[in-house]
Amino acid sequence: MSKRGYHHGNLRQALVEATLRLIEQKGPAGFTLSEAAKQAGVTPAAVYRHFEGREDVIAECARQGYEMFADLMQYAYDKSQPSALEAFEATGRAYLAFARKYPGHYIAMFESGISVNRTPELAAASARARGILERAAGELSERVPPDKRPPGAMVSAHIWAMSHGVVELFARNSPGTASPFPPEDLLESGIGIYLRGLGLIPPDD
Template identity: 35%
Template sequence: MATRSKRTVKEAPKELGDKPRYHHGDLRQALVDAAVALISEEGFGALTLREVARRAGVTHAAPYRHFTDKEALLGAVALEGFRAMAREMRERMDRAPEGPLEQLSAAGVAYVLFAVRHPPHFRVMFGPHFQRPLKPRSPEGEPDAFALLVGCIAAGQSAGLLRQGEPRALTLTAWSLVHGLASLFVDRQLDEAVQGLEAAEALAVVQTRLLISGLAHPGAGGNSDGR
């Protein structure tokens, strides 16, 4: 049963890549990193461009070279998160078997694990803290996280393994499950026994298998749980 934890837990920010410390050519990334660390340690209420500049070791005016205001900085954090989430999903899908159900399971598990590894990014990406675009920009030629799920659903339908219907409608069902589970982990609404990366992965695997069973085509034979 889910329980609410009243403790305040400071989460260490997780790096999304091997990025060097600030130098004269990397101010923008240094400011993004400082914002993520500040959100992790003190919450959104403490986030100001002045404090981000102090943490990055630059003048108070320096952030304005790249960001017009705090919302623009949060947009950069969110964009970094969306791109990293899609990348981690693709990487896990590349390691999974080629079947559409296995690919869907891998994508869903990776979505949850991204949130567990990078809670500050996840909160910025989906929280109410700034006005985000309806469709975050992705690098040219690279599908975003939702598009990856749509592709898995469509492939499963084409193979006769998933029920028919508009692929995006079924994808919304899949997204609702993995996003809900990810949010429960990020907000620490689950029992202590299922906290941590290993437990999150195990629970995400179980939940995605249940999802696939629910979306399975009524006439599909054999294995339909993504294993």
């Protein structure tokens, strides 16, 4: 192997990008740190200058993913203001868009088994992403009387779970899971049914 790895301009990020490619190809448990090092063009020993092990590289992939995810949801949220409903629905659609565009990051974040509390930086990035959806849910809930108002964190958690389910079943091109409806339509109709059930939006005429 070439020894150019010792003069690599940004070894840390090169290892992250190599890991993301391997995660997409083989899953979060299907590759070794040596494979990531080879793809990055460095020796396996050079990896340990920046990471303690494979899980630490995956955790950094997840951290970067959460930062990107939060930025995307924040943009969707801001763009849809001042309508609380449109802002809430837009953050749900942003979830699907992120999963499609950044599958390696998405898998590292949600399917690798890495705890969001593995590092303070990862925990902060995850909390920021959750906070955007919780804020959107909280604003939407303000139209309900306080004694009947569901907690914003609960509403956002339900929508997050629904979005994740749509991604896993119908937006990842898994064999045998094709849906007769676009994932966006499934999510939008599901959110509508859920919000009407809570009394957060009026029923259809």
